[in-house]
C-alpha cells in the first residue's frame with residue numbers, strides 16, 4: 001500500500017511577490033523553457049525564435065534555459081528590483097512555482113521551500129488534484 005504524499009490535504013500558497021524564486025539557489029538556479037515558452041518570448045521580444053535563443057538562452061543536457069549572466073550573480077536575467085520584468089511572458093517553470101517535482105518531497109519542502117518562500121502557507125489551498133496536475137505538466 002502506498003503512503004499518501006505530504007500534500008494529500010492540499011497546500012496553501014499565494015505568491016507574495018518576493019522575487020525569491022527568481023534568485024539563485026545553486027543547483028536550482030536555471031530557468032528552463034518549453035517550446036511554448038520560447039515561442040511566447042520570441043513574440044514578446046519581436047524576435048524569431050532562433051534570434052531569441054541566441055540572445056537569451058543556453059542549453060544544459062539538451063534543455064533550453066535562460067542565460068545566467070555573471071553580473072546577476074546567478075539571479076534570473078529578467079529580475080530587477082525583486083520584480084519580473086517579463087511577467088506576462090514568464091515561462092511555465094515560473095508559473096508553476098513552487099509545485100516542481102524536485103520540491104515535492106517532505107524533506108525538500110520543509111527544509112528548503114517552506115522556509116525560503118514567503119508564499120507558502122498563505123492564500124488559497126491548492127488541492128492535491130491541482131498540485132498533481134501541475135506536477136504532471138512538468139513531464140510534457
Ligand code: SF4
Nearest residue numbers: 022076078079084094
Ligand atoms: S522570468 Fe520572471 S518570474 Fe521567471 S525567474 Fe525570471 S524574473 Fe522570475
